[in-house]
Amino acid sequence: MKNILITGGAGFIGSNFIHHILNHRSTLHITNLDDLTYSGNLDNLKDIQNLDRYHFIKGNICDPEAINCLFQKYTFDTVVHFAAESHVDRSIQNPMQFIETNVVGTANLLRNALVFWEKLEPGQKRTFRFLHVSTDEVFGSLDAGDPPFSETTPYAPNSPYAASKAASDHLVRSYYQTYHFPAIITNCSNNYGPFQFPEKLIPLIILNAIAGKPLPIYGDGRQIRDWLYVLDHCQALLEILEKGKIGETYNIGGNNQPANLDIVRQICSILDELCPESPFRPHSQLIQFVPDRPGHDRRYAMDTRKIEKEIGWQPRENLESGLMKTVKWYLDHPDWVENIQRKPDYQAWMNVNYSQRGAAKR
Numbered sequence: 001m002k003n004i005l006i007t008g009g010a011g012f013i014g015s016n017f018i019h020h021i022l023n024h025r026s027t028l029h030i031t032n033l034d035d036l037t038y039s040g041n042l043d044n045l046k047d048i049q050n051l052d053r054y055h056f057i058k059g060n061i062c063d064p065e066a067i068n069c070l071f072q073k074y075t076f077d078t079v080v081h082f083a084a085e086s087h088v089d090r091s092i093q094n095p096m097q098f099i100e101t102n103v104v105g106t107a108n109l110l111r112n113a114l115v116f117w118e119k120l121e122p123g124q125k126r127t128f129r130f131l132h133v134s135t136d137e138v139f140g141s142l143d144a145g146d147p148p149f150s151e152t153t154p155y156a157p158n159s160p161y162a163a164s165k166a167a168s169d170h171l172v173r174s175y176y177q178t179y180h181f182p183a184i185i186t187n188c189s190n191n192y193g194p195f196q197f198p199e200k201l202i203p204l205i206i207l208n209a210i211a212g213k214p215l216p217i218y219g220d221g222r223q224i225r226d227w228l229y230v231l232d233h234c235q236a237l238l239e240i241l242e243k244g245k246i247g248e249t250y251n252i253g254g255n256n257q258p259a260n261l262d263i264v265r266q267i268c269s270i271l272d273e274l275c276p277e278s279p280f281r282p283h284s285q286l287i288q289f290v291p292d293r294p295g296h297d298r299r300y301a302m303d304t305r306k307i308e309k310e311i312g313w314q315p316r317e318n319l320e321s322g323l324m325k326t327v328k329w330y331l332d333h334p335d336w337v338e339n340i341q342r343k344p345d346y347q348a349w350m351n352v353n354y355s356q357r358g359a360a361k362r
């Protein structure tokens, strides 16, 4: 890998990935294509914006002209595709945006990448990689006692978000099967860590708790997710780029499966410890049950034996250490938080999503 195109690199996982590979591979050159939607944030990349090995292009993966120009202008040997609409609750409010970005955008990217790849010299063709970053949500929901999702679990997406990601996975797969396009798909569980947009459970709970606002728990709070610290995900992606087989899919997960309520209580305890002067201690008093997410998946769990065996990857962080780092990061970055919270579209989203649930405002 020398010249890598990253889509969606101004978002949560993409920006962590850029930092991670700049730190771990000293000769890589990165082009970050991002349309800076509500969750794209150049503050995530401030510290590297002037590096010679990094440059940013504002552009939309759905724009045929822009993507065509990109592949005409640069000679990439690797594409890592993060750009997407990523929030399940927003997909319930506005599914068409998810079809446009996640399905049409991925189709447009693939089409142009294929044309580019077909014109490469045989040696370059052989080493080119297109890594599509996807989610465990394509597999649907598990009941208690069901075995975890493996790479051969049939797709059964339950939200418009999950369905749009499933469609994009199918498109990537079809390009490998039909054109032998050197694609790899990863399906990862819930990430958490620095730079996560505060609409997702963990940053939302941290920030509401610091501010003494209610901590909204959907339904009974007994839903289960498999939590992975974001830099462990980034390391897995890097190793898959270097050791993974084209045409394969790899599940990535953290082997951490607390119920939502337990994870919220854990965050509250960390804040009780880190903020002994807070008037809101114990922070768990702020927990408030609110009406459930429609179609809410009950449980996710990942069988990660394939990536462990074939790639040699395992997560380094456990939930306790990862949550402590994450809470500290949000406490240490009030300016980053404020820049998001003061935006009218963030306030508007909080109202749309929570006012109908009767929470988030006191």
Ligand code: NAD
Residues within 6 Å of the ligand: 007, 008, 009, 010, 011, 012, 013, 014, 033, 034, 035, 036, 037, 038, 039, 040, 041, 059, 060, 061, 062, 081, 082, 083, 084, 085, 086, 087, 101, 105, 133, 134, 135, 136, 165, 187, 188, 189, 190, 191, 192, 197
């Ligand atoms: P995010 O919402 O934080 O970031 C998405 C990024 O994509 C933003 O920078 C945004 O500006 C950009 N983007 C959106 N539409 C675009 C478009 N049309 N053209 C160009 N850029 C566009 O999301 P995230 O949590 O970082 O997720 C990144 C990827 O990883 C997604 O594909 C998501 O499905 C997948 N994923 C996320 C998780 C998770 O827990 N967050 C887990 C598994 C997989």
Ligand code: DAU
Residues within 6 Å of the ligand: 086, 087, 088, 089, 134, 135, 136, 137, 188, 189, 190, 191, 199, 200, 201, 202, 204, 216, 217, 218, 219, 221, 223, 224, 225, 260, 293, 300
């Ligand atoms: O599983 C991987 C997926 O994880 C990614 O593909 C998605 O991009 C990412 O957003 C995430 O989806 P979830 O829906 O699992 O994440 P979210 O943080 O929105 O919610 C986590 C759990 O917490 C879920 O069961 C819903 C619940 N929840 C969420 C919010 C925002 C609450 O109880 N209250 C809330 O306010």
